[in-house]
Amino acid sequence: MATYNLAAILKNPSNDAEFLLLKQTPPPKFGDPEYDSFVDSDLWDLPSTKLNLLPGESESPGVVVDGVESVLEKVNLLEFDLGSGISRVLGQVGLKADDVEGWKFFKLVEEADFGPGSPVNTVYVAGNVVTGEQSLSEQSKWMSTQSCLTMLVDVKPCSDRVGPLVVTGLINDTEQGTTVQTSLHYQEYPPGVIILPMKSRTAKPFRTTNLVIFAPSSATNECDGYSYIARGDALIVDPGCQTNLHDELFKVVAALSRKLVVFVTHHHHDHVDGLSVIQKCNPDATLLGHENTLRRIKKDDWSLGYTSVSGGEDICIGGQRLNVVYAPGHTDGHLALLHVNTHSLIVGDHCVGQGSTLLDISSGGNMADYFQSTYKFIDLSPHVLIPMHGRLNLWPKNMLCGYLKNRRSRESAILKAIENGAKTLIDIVASVYAGVDTGLWFFASYNVRLHVEHLAQQNKLPNGFLISKFQKSCGLHFLSRWTWAYLTTGFMSRYKKLSTHKLLIGGAVASFAIFYTFRDRLKLNKGLQLGG
């Protein structure tokens, strides 16, 4: 079931084009100067709060909001405590209940299927601030839709930013934005950047891959003075939806310009599963990707021409410029894409909406590259990160530093385990992931191997640790011991009554079953993410 947020549009009594924006609170600092020196620019958005259900049969106290009945078939807003929600948002900008009148329901925006978890829908209400001397909070300011739009589409790196509540609530309605032919919910943020999550064969906790679409309706002219590797009127990034959504993808692609550019961040199947639909729908489309990605894409998915890119190239779409960023780490052909005028960065699987990414050791995943690409992203000072799984991230530097910090602390834990005598992959995994479900150890071992390689590159491994012996322990040695650990935790506790004899036979059979299951999953499912 969806949860609901309340966002307030508070109109200026002396200028009806203006409304109040609140400076958003950034995520907490790290308490470490290395990371705290990277600061995201200020983000301004509508004041908002979580909407709570009214307890029992009680009625919302104090505030009357006209028009809530108009949305009854979608949500019964009378069940929510609009009154206390409104008083909280007023408090955020320094106003009191008496300072605003004429509350009206403005719109309901249902969130796209980003996951994980249920969608968070937004109820917009509008009210008029009463003329008089209000002591507005220093964290608030009046802005018009037009000035917000200018800030959003003509971005100066590190300048103040405007958040998605303004865009979804106010700008998308007034601007002639792109319309996408689909019955699925999608998000347009920043203006011109469409993010359409579509169900895909991706790994838990996610269930969708974000299809990113650029199809500017009015041609601008930012392309002059640059040379381009590809030009078109529309661009789609990572068509990775599963087979039963191929008709939906066909509809989306058929409605886009024939001059279509298709960009893939990397080759994992949850990013390219829909390519075959595109070549059927529009054989004139141009495919762009890194050569390490393109050679891994099967002929069944794409048999037409393509252009390989390696980073630094520009793409011109409807007069707008996008810059290709080489970002290896997740795979050796992994690319990101910077939409220049909104300064939004499509990050592929380098980041995910929640948790961290698993690096694909079988496709050139590499920890040193991953760190380097992360710093490259921080240096770009993007205004928003658009991952291919989960919600977009509005605090890019904070998120990227969080990744650096987590990976470094994991790497120190691995080094500590080695210094304490762990010599094999299973020893290290068992020590570092002691508190984690053993079912996840298999995938965690990918990252551990890459961290050990990274430690070796930095000459940080103690003298007694033999890397050749460690590498030998990464195959069957790990698999057999992990299988045993997997079976004996949980399985043993549930089946204590079974005799040892039966347990051993059952264990042997199950080991083979698990071995083959994971062998197949590994082949098929390279786009895995590991939470935490």
Ligand SMILES: [Zn+2]
């Ligand atoms: Zn991937």
